[in-house]
Amino acid sequence: xxxxxxxxxxxxxxxxxxxxxxxxxxxxxxxxxxxxxxxxxxxxxxxxxxxxxxxxxxxxxxxxxxxxxxxxxxxxxxxxxxxxxxxxxxxxxxxxxxxxxxxxxxxxxxxxxxxxxxxxxxxxxxxxxxxxxxxxxxxxxxxxxxxxxxxxxxxxxx
Amino acid sequence: xxxxxxxxxxxxxxxxxxxxxxxxxxxxxxxxxxxxxxxxxxxxxxxxxxxxxxxxxxxxxxxxxxxxxxxxxxxxxxxxxxxxxxxxxxxxxxxxxxxxxxxxxxxxxxxxxxxxxxxxxxxxxxxxxxxxxxxxxxxxxxxxxxxxxxxxxxxxxxxxxxxxxxxxxxxxxxxxxxxxxxxxxxxxxxxxxxxxxxxxxxxxxxxxxxxxxxxxxxxxxxxxxxxxxxxxxxxxxxxxxxxxxxxxxxxxxxxxxxxxxxxxxxxxxxxxxxxxxxxxxxxxxxxxxxxxxxxxxxxxxxxxxxxxxxxxxxxxxxxxxxxxxxxxxxxxxxxxxxxxxxxxxxxxxxxxxxxxxxxxxxxxxxxxxxxxxxxxxxxxxxxxxxxxxxxxxxxxxxxxxxxxxxxxx
Numbered sequence: 001x002x003x004x005x006x007x008x009x010x011x012x013x014x015x016x017x018x019x020x021x022x023x024x025x026x027x028x029x030x031x032x033x034x035x036x037x038x039x040x041x042x043x044x045x046x047x048x049x050x051x052x053x054x055x056x057x058x059x060x061x062x063x064x065x066x067x068x069x070x071x072x073x074x075x076x077x078x079x080x081x082x083x084x085x086x087x088x089x090x091x092x093x094x095x096x097x098x099x100x101x102x103x104x105x106x107x108x109x110x111x112x113x114x115x116x117x118x119x120x121x122x123x124x125x126x127x128x129x130x131x132x133x134x135x136x137x138x139x140x141x142x143x144x145x146x147x148x149x150x151x152x153x154x155x156x157x158x
Numbered sequence: 159x160x161x162x163x164x165x166x167x168x169x170x171x172x173x174x175x176x177x178x179x180x181x182x183x184x185x186x187x188x189x190x191x192x193x194x195x196x197x198x199x200x201x202x203x204x205x206x207x208x209x210x211x212x213x214x215x216x217x218x219x220x221x222x223x224x225x226x227x228x229x230x231x232x233x234x235x236x237x238x239x240x241x242x243x244x245x246x247x248x249x250x251x252x253x254x255x256x257x258x259x260x261x262x263x264x265x266x267x268x269x270x271x272x273x274x275x276x277x278x279x280x281x282x283x284x285x286x287x288x289x290x291x292x293x294x295x296x297x298x299x300x301x302x303x304x305x306x307x308x309x310x311x312x313x314x315x316x317x318x319x320x321x322x323x324x325x326x327x328x329x330x331x332x333x334x335x336x337x338x339x340x341x342x343x344x345x346x347x348x349x350x351x352x353x354x355x356x357x358x359x360x361x362x363x364x365x366x367x368x369x370x371x372x373x374x375x376x377x378x379x380x381x382x383x384x385x386x387x388x389x390x391x392x393x394x395x396x397x398x399x400x401x402x403x404x405x406x407x408x409x410x411x412x413x414x415x416x417x418x419x420x421x422x423x424x425x426x427x428x429x430x431x432x433x434x435x436x437x438x439x440x441x442x443x444x445x446x447x448x449x450x451x452x453x454x455x456x457x458x459x460x461x462x463x464x465x466x467x468x469x470x471x472x473x474x475x476x477x478x479x480x481x482x483x484x485x486x487x488x489x490x491x492x493x494x495x496x497x498x499x500x501x502x503x504x505x506x507x508x509x510x511x512x513x514x515x516x517x518x519x520x521x522x523x524x525x526x527x528x529x530x531x532x533x534x535x536x537x538x539x540x541x542x543x544x545x546x547x548x549x550x551x552x553x554x555x556x557x558x559x560x561x562x563x564x565x566x567x
Contacts, residue, residue, distance in 0.1 A: 029508075033556050078425040
């Protein structure tokens with residue numbers, strides 16, 4: 001049995017037929033992945049058009065609703081302190097990053113007014129999230145939840 | 159008792175090998191974006207990993223050859239070296255992402271600074287890998303990872319619509335199938351389930367544990383029961399994420415959001431169990447990727463290797479995993495986001511799949527090497543069907559990543 005299992009390995013010619021194709025596919029996939037990684041990470045800053053503004057708005061709305069869910073858990077003493085603080089900090093970082101983009105990127109002419117409105121909401125939301133990450137007491141938490149609700153309403157698609 | 163322990167290895171492999179940071183990231187995002195519509199991708203991924211892990215375990219037990227040695231024998235030198243280089247890059251990326259993930263979870267538990275926790279996690283891995291035996295590592299991280307079962311409890315507590323869940327087991331060719339993002343996440347889930355490091359580790363572990371023909375029943379149970387359990391857990395994470403995040407359209411982009419899902423139905427106990435489960439699962443996967451990287455290089459070069467050998471008696475193998483640990487730690491310390499690294503690592507890993515799985519099939523159906531335990535015709539048919547899916551995923555992954563801008567499109 002041992003002799004059988006340790007027998008010399010045949011070198012099937014069928015494998016050789018596929019090798020060049022496999023080599024090409026592997027090399028091409030590797031190259032495409034690396035180029036894609038480069039393109040995605042160094043994507044040049046574009047103007048804010050309707051689609052981009054909608055993407056920012058959706059991201060902010062997602063952060064707002066996640067923050068509301070977190071705040072509700074905090075209000076009922078269900079989240080641990082560290083978890084709540086770090087989660088709120090992460091949401092703050094993501095929101096303020098979007099707020100910064102809204103202020104630094106150039107809006108296209110037809111979106112300028114909307115961009116300003118969303119940027120204002122993003123700034124207010126960032127401030128609320130910064131407060132949420134400071135282990136607020138119950139009255140303060142209630143006030144933050146109110147600010148989050150307001151941001152949610154402002155970010156709803158019209 | 160011994161058999162029971164061996165079967166527990168299946169559970170450990172399922173959780174340590176199945177639930178890693180890639181599964182958490184893709185499953186949580188998929189549930190939030192598409193509800194239960196991608197459950198079929200988990201089922202398909204589970205089928206594929208069962209087919210290949212069973213074969214790789216059987217091949218390792220009979221031929222005493224781990225996966226990377228099979229790759230070396232199956233392909234010309236240039237192609238084998240390409241596979242080695244690519245697998246090393248993917249292992250390193252995955253290992254870095256897992257270290258970052260562990261540090262993020264420790265931060266959620268302790269509130270301490272992230273970078274300090276990266277260093278602490280790396281030191282902990284160094285000590286564990288050096289001092290703790292292979293068997294003990296499997297038990298510590300496997301049993302700790304069972305904390306993730308809280309995801310299944312929470313998913314059931316959220317009362318999912320079982321009819322919709324059953325519907326999700328079939329790919330949707332109508333809406334939202336026209337949405338490229340849907341297919342990107344389908345591919346991501348399958349790829350995360352089928353990460354080649356899991357097969358490298360599984361086959362090398364079989365050799366470390368000195369498996370022989372009499373262990374093939376255990377191998378079969380481990381592969382089928384263990385991985386079905388792992389697949390069910392991934393499905394539970396998707397279901398839970400769908401229940402909590404899909405309605406309010408929350409897009410999870412961090413590990414803390416994944417932990418918010420069990421917090422909502424189960425409160426603080428659910429949160430802590432989930433964080434502990436994630437810590438051990440991701441920690442176990444980190445050690446697996448570290449070993450996989452060192453195993454692959456040692457097996458290709460012919461160095462002596464093995465976790466069960468005194469580290470000083472296998473110096474090249476030991477230096478290799480130490481370098482892996484240092485490099486992965488440096489990557490996360492440099493500020494790369496673990497979630498982003500994970501997404502690239504999962505998608506990049508699909509490039510390796512056709513090479514890895516071809517080498518396994520080739521040996522498993524070779525009677526000269528496998529003797530009585532050679533693939534039955536139905537085994538080989540199943541393996542080639544699985545291989546067709548693997549190739550399809552491999553071809554689709556990178557274009558989908560570009561088109562959807564990593565699922566954000």
